Amino acid sequence: xxxxxxxxxxxxxxxxxxxxxxxxxxxxxxxxxxxxxxxxxxxxxxxxxxxxxxxxxxxxxxxxxxxxxxxxxxxxxxxxxxxxxxxxxxxxxxxxxxxxxxxxxxxxxxxxxxxxxxxxxxxxxxxxxxxxxxxxxxxxxxxxxxxxxxxxxxxxxxxxxxxxxxxxxxxxxxxxxxxxxxxxx
Numbered sequence: 001x002x003x004x005x006x007x008x009x010x011x012x013x014x015x016x017x018x019x020x021x022x023x024x025x026x027x028x029x030x031x032x033x034x035x036x037x038x039x040x041x042x043x044x045x046x047x048x049x050x051x052x053x054x055x056x057x058x059x060x061x062x063x064x065x066x067x068x069x070x071x072x073x074x075x076x077x078x079x080x081x082x083x084x085x086x087x088x089x090x091x092x093x094x095x096x097x098x099x100x101x102x103x104x105x106x107x108x109x110x111x112x113x114x115x116x117x118x119x120x121x122x123x124x125x126x127x128x129x130x131x132x133x134x135x136x137x138x139x140x141x142x143x144x145x146x147x148x149x150x151x152x153x154x155x156x157x158x159x160x161x162x163x164x165x166x167x168x169x170x171x172x173x174x175x176x177x178x179x180x181x182x183x184x185x
Contacts, residue, residue, distance in 0.1 A: 044131035064149035071154035
């Protein structure tokens with residue numbers, strides 16, 4: 001089939017597949033959520049197996065750096081496509097925190113500010129899927145180390161657009177809740 005023929009060809013069965021997914025979701029809502037979570041957990045385990053494999057060849061620091069760069073690329077693209085940076089107000093720490101909240105858009109019941117100071121805001125965030133923690137546990141990795149070396153480093157690239165001294169760090173993970181901080185270093 002040439003490119004033109006492909007453009008005109010109708011993919012058969014899409015509607016039926018979508019209707020089946022919708023029917024299953026409506027009938028077995030809890031099971032569908034559990035199945036989706038299991039898929040996400042498996043995916044995350046596979047991602048970190050790849051990180052571990054890269055780490056065997058190039059060292060874990062390099063493996064975490066590569067993964068962080070890919071996460072940062074996605075986040076920076078989001079930032080470049082939104083007006084988020086121009087709309088921020090307050091001190092640099094407040095702007096960094098507002099940017100974090102805007103990016104992750106947490107639900108009120110899954111997010112709480114613990115302490116606000118001029119140079120630091122600490123907060124707790126519930127991870128509904130908790131796939132990273134699951135993968136870390138399955139593979140014997142430290143969830144705080146992984147989050148700091150991959151995800152906090154990626155967030156720091158966004159925060160650097162506000163102030164190069166702004167830092168995001170993970171402090172703890174207990175029962176699906178992360179304690180995190182955005183601060184001036």
